[in-house]
Amino acid sequence: MCPMRQGGSLPLLHGRRGPHGARVETPRPRTPREDDEERTVMTTNGRRRPAPGAEQTDAPSPASARGLRPRVVGHRGAALLEPENTLRSFRRALADGADTLECDVHLTRDGHVAVMHDATIDRTADASSPRRTGALAELTRAELDEVRLPRGEVVPSLEELLALLDETGPQSPTEPAQSPTEPPQCAPRLLVEVKAPDAAAAVCRLVTEREDVAVISFHPEALATVRELAPGTPVVLVADHGDAAVALAHDLGAHGVALDVDHVSAADVARAHGLGLEVNVWTANTEDQLRRGLEAGADSISSDDPAWAIRQRERLASGNS
Numbered sequence: 001m002c003p004m005r006q007g008g009s010l011p012l013l014h015g016r017r018g019p020h021g022a023r024v025e026t027p028r029p030r031t032p033r034e035d036d037e038e039r040t041v042m043t044t045n046g047r048r049r050p051a052p053g054a055e056q057t058d059a060p061s062p063a064s065a066r067g068l069r070p071r072v073v074g075h076r077g078a079a080l081l082e083p084e085n086t087l088r089s090f091r092r093a094l095a096d097g098a099d100t101l102e103c104d105v106h107l108t109r110d111g112h113v114a115v116m117h118d119a120t121i122d123r124t125a126d127a128s129s130p131r132r133t134g135a136l137a138e139l140t141r142a143e144l145d146e147v148r149l150p151r152g153e154v155v156p157s158l159e160e161l162l163a164l165l166d167e168t169g170p171q172s173p174t175e176p177a178q179s180p181t182e183p184p185q186c187a188p189r190l191l192v193e194v195k196a197p198d199a200a201a202a203v204c205r206l207v208t209e210r211e212d213v214a215v216i217s218f219h220p221e222a223l224a225t226v227r228e229l230a231p232g233t234p235v236v237l238v239a240d241h242g243d244a245a246v247a248l249a250h251d252l253g254a255h256g257v258a259l260d261v262d263h264v265s266a267a268d269v270a271r272a273h274g275l276g277l278e279v280n281v282w283t284a285n286t287e288d289q290l291r292r293g294l295e296a297g298a299d300s301i302s303s304d305d306p307a308w309a310i311r312q313r314e315r316l317a318s319g320n321s
Contacts, residue, residue: 071099071300071301072098072301072306073101075304076304078305081305084124085104087164088151096306096307096310099189100187101190104117105158105192106195107137108136108141108144112157113159114144125149130146130147158203188214191215194217200225200226200229204229207230214256215230223236234255237252239257239259242259242263242272246277249275258279259280261281280300287312290303
């Protein structure tokens with residue numbers, strides 16, 4: 001497991017001897033990290049953001065400016081290659097090198113967290129499924145288990161997806177340590193998108209003790225619930241456009257903002273970074289979209305085909321057109 005980022009501490013003291021042999025404690029020189037802590041404030045989710053009046057230059061820089069490749073997120077797993085939001089799709093995304101998985105969740109009638117994008121099973125149920133229609137909010141988990149998806153897949157629970165993550169081993173650092181006293185940083189291995197706000201509390205119960213999950217949503221009220229019930233869990237606001245979303249994400253105390261790749265701009269990303277927010281862009285499935293996300297300076301890029309996105313990311317980053 002990657003260590004959690006810790007807050008500041010009192011300066012260590014260097015000792016010297018006075019004229020009569022008495023030990024005199026003098027403050028040692030300040031480290032860059034301590035200077036950073038003075039210019040920033042710690043949020044309740046363990047991240048630092050600029051303190052009031054701090055200069056914007058203290059804000060995090062884009063991944064590209066730090067010599068890093070933007071992380072690739074497997075959107076609904078590897079949805080262009082396998083049935084979306086299935087364990088098969090998530091396994092494929094991991095095998096293809098995705099740094100992070102993204103899933104969508106709804107609440108069943110009896111309170112279980114089901115992994116599915118739509119509010120109904122109608123679009124994704126296989127033609128041969130014994131049950132082919134119905135809203136998740138009106139189906140029990142047992143009834144949902146009757147649904148068959150393409151390639152014989154079933155609708156997974158969030159618990160099953162978390163178990164799959166655990167099977168693949170612990171997090172690996174995605175960024176090197178910035179100093180000898182600061183641990184390497186890890187990105188979430190799973191982004192759980194809450195599609196219906198009433199699912200937020202149930203999601204919290206499953207992820208509150210985990211360090212490898214972030215909760216994302218278009219619904220500010222869902223993120224507010226997570227901030228209240230699981231304050232250590234990072235939250236990310238999903239939006240189509242950047243202007244209002246960046247400000248709202250900051251007000252929510254969010255870890256980041258996820259913006260539509262077709263509308264994102266470098267100015268949006270710079271504004272978010274200036275407020276201490278990370279930026280994800282979704283969903284890049286063409287070269288133009290991927291290039292747009294890279295040029296904007298996004299920290300992570302979601303794609304329905306992670307293997308393709310990784311190849312294109314490396315080719316474009318190397319300067320090959």
